[in-house]
Amino acid sequence: MSRRDDPVWWKEAVVYQVYPKSFADSDGDGVGDLQGLIDRVDYLDDLGVDAVWLNPVYESPQADNGYDISDYRAIDDAYGDMDDWERLRDELHDRDIRLIMDLVVNHTSDEHEWFQRSRREEGEYADYYHWVEGSPDEPPNNWQSVFGGPAWSYDDEREAWYLHLFDERQPDLDWTNPAVREEVFDMMRWWLDRGIDGFRMDVINMISKTEGLPDGDPDAGLTGAEHFMNGPRVHEYVGEMVDEVLDDEEVLAVGETPGVSVEDAKQYVGPDGDGLSMVFQFEHVTFDHDEHKWDAGDPSLPEFKRILAKWQRGLADDGWNSLYLNNHDQPRMVSRFGSDGEYRRESAKLLGTLTHTLGGTPFVYQGEELGMTNAPFESREDLRDVEALNYVDAAIADPETDAEEYADVREAVEAMCRDNARTPMQWTDEEHAGFTDGDPWIGVNPNYAEVNVERARADPDSVFHYYRELVALRDRDLLVYGDFELLAPDHPSLFAYTRTLERDGTGREAGDSGVPTERALVVLNFDDEPATFDLPDDVAVDGLELALANDDVPEVPGRSFDLGPWEARVYLTPDDGAATDRHPDQH
Missing domain, CATH: 2.60.40.1180 (Golgi alpha-mannosidase II)
Known part of the structure; x- marks a missing residue:
């Protein structure tokens, strides 16, 4: 069957990603919120996008900027409340813009009721997470966290170790437990019943772990990854999710799947795979990494082309591509793949041309349509990203006081830190770039006087207006x-x-x-x-x-x-x- 014979909306859409904490602040507390986004919906409509992917706004202690969820069915007070969320949904839908929510179900916050009851071994909740009894001096295996350090923490209350592939405050759910899966599926139905149009699924290919939790290869880039990336039962779990919740093809289901190959991706997507709409693959944004992301070198264009061409051909008949060069976890594409100095505007347009003229669904990250760039992080105090802070703290002896030692890692931090994508959206040349009337939770990029929405909309040759033409070309x-x-x-x-x-x-x-x-x-x-x-x-x-x-x-x-x-x-x-x-x- 030809791809053209199945023209669902998400194949023909342009999706705009909103990182709400940094998009627009309506109440002056320095944190972006839902009302701020509602106030800017006409901006998204003017750009012409078809859907908004909203990064997490659920209740969270914010150990990982909302990817540590303590209540999946509540809106965090920092962003507003459920009434605000419903107004946002309606404002978007009134403009024929769909709403995609983030789904974070590899892990929860350690403040989630499930984990609190699990550490107390209350009934069925005792087995909601990966717990291993043993000496508090010796982790159960040698797996490493994606954020650096061991993937295990010892809990004094339960007197056992729990697994966290990310921050220690993000314990991993145990998907071998059918009760966990049903809890997740019920929560997904709850959101679909409220009128959302799909999910972006955070690290969905990491929900299955090898039985027995054996040691990983210590010489691998991320120790243990062979036991938790594309694990042994992941397709069983994802397939069950699709069958139980996502059987409507009109619902967009895009899985974040680090480490997948083209052949792996085919197993996740389409009617012959698990049934996801598409995946976010990482090969084109990690191919120049050495041992880890902080060792990234200069991307080779022939290799970059080879990778993108491989994915274009590989999913031509057996799936669908997602198209992106930056997001909330990646540095700004103009600084990573373009030229953020003299040719910032030209290279921003060129990179947008690439993502909008390849086969697949383009994802535009907020500020990309302005040509926003990486930011200077002059000291550790400027950083907010837990991954970057862990890297700095591990790399230098006295990170909080030794400016000279920070200088040794500053280049890597400024090149690859996730905070590059999280500096506030630049709306005007006023103080704090028009993002807030208060003190922003993270510093504004100093180039906001030159790079901002107000200036871009007034300039017919701006990156913004070029992006409007790109969206129209789709x-x-x-x-x-x-x-x-x-x-x-x-x-x-x-x-x-x-x-x-x-x-x-x-x-x-x-x-x-x-x-x-x-x-x-x-x-x-x-x-x-x-x-x-x-x-x-x-x-x-x-x-x-x-x-x-x-x-x-x-x-x-x-x-x-x-x-x-x-x-x-x-x-x-x-x-x-x-x-x-x-x-x-x-x-």
């Missing part, structure tokens, strides 16, 4: 469903590819020879220097016209391209009316 079925072919895979600075889609007169995909073919040619220069590129002989340019570019370029392509620094061009065959305008009110 109305072309060609860019959603077309076949992908990589050109010049070994070129050190050029990323070029074609998209093709055959059609009959009704706009449906067809395979008969002689049927008119829609075509796209995308050419991107990933460099501060100009580049020259000659098209292969078998790539046709007749009929192509310029659809979008971040510079003044020819309206029709030749066979040779001279591209300026970070220049992006998209050429398409004219729309003959076969493609449906799926968002007439927005575009």
